[in-house]
Amino acid sequence: MATMGKGRLEAFSDGVLAIIITIMVLELKVPHGGTLADLQHLAPVFAGYLVSFVYVAIYWNNHHHLLHGARAVDARIMWANMHLLFWLSLIPFTTGWIAEFYGAPWPTAAYGVNLVLAGFAYRLLELAIVAHDGKDSVIGRATRHSHKGTISLVAYSAAIGLAFLAWQVAIAVYVVVAIMWVIPDRRITKQLPDHPA
Amino acid sequence: MATMGKGRLEAFSDGVLAIIITIMVLELKVPHGGTLADLQHLAPVFAGYLVSFVYVAIYWNNHHHLLHGARAVDARIMWANMHLLFWLSLIPFTTGWIAEFYGAPWPTAAYGVNLVLAGFAYRLLELAIVAHDGKDSVIGRATRHSHKGTISLVAYSAAIGLAFLAWQVAIAVYVVVAIMWVIPDRRITKQLPDHPA
Amino acid sequence: MATMGKGRLEAFSDGVLAIIITIMVLELKVPHGGTLADLQHLAPVFAGYLVSFVYVAIYWNNHHHLLHGARAVDARIMWANMHLLFWLSLIPFTTGWIAEFYGAPWPTAAYGVNLVLAGFAYRLLELAIVAHDGKDSVIGRATRHSHKGTISLVAYSAAIGLAFLAWQVAIAVYVVVAIMWVIPDRRITKQLPDHPA
């Protein structure tokens, strides 16, 4: 399989992620009145935007490190990347649903399903890069033990079930996992030499 | 004709394609209720989004290889590229129409017309690059036999007619051709040396 | 005045122009029915999208050549560029107005006013670059005689008046000027050496 440069894949991913993160704000519709109460009605939408903004920012950050460590891009990596972008592109939708019907079990579960699928897609992207670069490459060594990824997938799955029992707990899980990820992916940064440009 | 660098044309195309692929998700409007049934009503819109996401991803991928192989960009290539982006920019619209009125012949046919016009525009872009680079250039040799392109145009044309007879078959054609294209354009990748950046 | 690199200004302009050109398609709303007649109602919106797509593509192309020829970017050029992007960002709005109320004099005139202001802003950007690079620089020599720019501004101004007398003629002017510009700006390309990257 011929490989190709990483530049345009990064540029395209940056574009899609920038649009995803910004498009969510369109869900924050101008209130129907000019009072504080009108603004307060938007609190759940605002909270949903905040959490999802952090999730997309986390993905951008980890994606940045992952692609930086990759040697090159082949067709399998390209499609694994598109697959990841597909699930991430649904985050504005599931965010809008959970925010507008907060407390309802299905929207709460749907948000978790979206996170599971995106997390799974990210893992597939890691594996596609390892398949190309080799197990002893930077990414091969960095992704050998993906504890944080595994914990996240387990937590999201638990939250999907909890959505039907105690939606507040499910939402707390989404928030806590996001906070856990704000700490950067040291698995990869540890392996990488500092680079000034 | 003065030539210009490829960098900004690729960057602009990446931007437009990133927006096209992401803007479609705006058609996935937040359901009016919080139940599973509310979500199920969106199944055709979701399916349409998926297929069109794959088509735009295919175009991005092939466009990437095509421009990578091109020597430089002249005015004719620039306008051929804009012409391609124009038809691709209508995909969110035709996707929205076929998804909202699935089973109706005109929307089903319109989707095929859009794919024919985009496929034709892609072929014109190939020809514009060959006209610039020469028949023995990388792209000249790579695009000599465009079997997959020809098959696609024939299949889309058949689907346009089938839209009025058996819309399910027309849609099956759109899906099958997309799957065929997910396999990367080896015509060009075969000609290109591996490149790590 | 400290100068800065051109890279990020080009990247930001590319991003804004890519969004402007694509956002217009959101005005092409999914028809309320699945018949050919439902599609035909969109003919004026589609025609407006086509003409404005060509105008934004022309600006992108000329902007590309202009910035390529510029030596560097200072604060004056940065703001002249923002000023141009501002008027171009209104094109989706004036396009939507003229398309939805075609035949009405004010929307027809507003489209021309938008084109005049964008054309004027482009000329100011040229002058800002000449002020930085000098009259004998590439851009200084290339923009000395801006016949096409002057003709366009005169034509748009005439169309603004014609909007109240014979709107069809005004629209014909917009279309004819666009076609005139599809031919690339040889003033600058003539001055530039071919460059392969």
Next chain:
Amino acid sequence: MATMGKGRLEAFSDGVLAIIITIMVLELKVPHGGTLADLQHLAPVFAGYLVSFVYVAIYWNNHHHLLHGARAVDARIMWANMHLLFWLSLIPFTTGWIAEFYGAPWPTAAYGVNLVLAGFAYRLLELAIVAHDGKDSVIGRATRHSHKGTISLVAYSAAIGLAFLAWQVAIAVYVVVAIMWVIPDRRITKQLPDHPA
């Protein structure tokens, strides 16, 4: 802490800022009629778009200089940058609110709160870069005395209070501070050598 290159952070920020600045025009909805009076109803929305366009342009410009002067990007800078983008991404929302309910105290105050939070986030980004690069670095020296930043934060805070007493004065403050910032950030440009690319 491993550092990373600045390229993708700049590219991602450019993308987000380009979308923010352009998405605001979506608030400029096509008027319900084709007369001049229909257009005049949009005057407050247009004025709000203009002021916010200038603010986002200012942030882009200052961000450009700040990142250009920075040596590299670490996780703290990355998150400080995301934090800034978050508040800037709310500008289309607060602009829409103040424009649709101009004269109402809460929307007028909310716009100021947004500006305070964005200004504060920008200052945090400066501090994160200084923490990485050192107090005697380009950015360390350039940001030592942030008079303009301090004046702006004081002015916005005053405007938040004034929103409930004399909204016209509050809006005048927003406009005057924007004009003050159109003059580029010489603190940094003074420290930087001219660079042609």
